[in-house]
Amino acid sequence: MTNYSRRQLASYAVNVLTEGLDTGKLPTNLAAAMINSGRQKEVGLLLADIDQQLEDRGLLARAHVTAAHSLPERLSTELEKQIKAQAGVKAVDLVVQVDKEQLGGVKVETASHSWDNTIRKRLDTIREAV
């Protein structure tokens, strides 16, 4: 059985998802390929590669948002809009996480982009500079 690279498997998964093919066996096929090549522990990396491919193809950006407080609907919508524009994707999947350590502002990370406009980041930058 051929061993596929993680990138090949991610590309295969994105093709199945975007070309209207049967997605019922997709998880099973991916799991079989990873087990066959002894890379069971790299499932997380495979999912990250799939996110990367989706974003690179301009389809979907999974954005991990970290803020000191929960975001109201208005700001979430505004943020999605901005991420779409900046990442050049059709859709955005926001995964919001509240972290008081950030003090204020927001941090956004996608597969290909990263923005950190938190107060924590600014303080860390000052600390490193000093």
Add this chain to the structure above:
Amino acid sequence: MINVPIHFAEAESSASGIGAFNINLKAFAFQLATFVIVLLILKKWVFPKLSATIEARRQTLEESLEKAKQTEEALASAEKKAGEIIQSARDQADRSMAEATAQAKDIIAKAELAADAQAARLIAEAEERLGQEKLRLYEDLKGELAELVILTTEKVLSEKIDERRDRRLVESAIKELVHD
């Protein structure tokens, strides 16, 4: 000899010639002969030996005097040589002392130069270490001060930034995404 006065008496009786001196010719002749015999004996056997002994003693004395003279001369020569040797030794000692003094001065001068260089090097090293230590302390102090300021800022911000203010910050951050 006991009868000499008798002979004088007899001579006194013959008042002419030698007899006027009351000399007994026989006795005189006998005494003269005896004297001559004794003289001959002495001359034959005693005087030569005595003369030889005296001569030997004289020669011995002369030899002794000569030896004494030679000894005296040798002593004088030895004293002269000793004086020369002592003078030479003194000169040599003076030269050695002068050389030793010069060498000691040279060594002291070199040691002083080396000590000065060593002291200068130690001072320079100490100054460098002091400067490094000062810089390190300055950096530590600056870092600690900055850390203190940052911690204080964090504390103040955590108290001052409520949800309402944070929303404004988020709005500003979203707008900044456009510029990034």
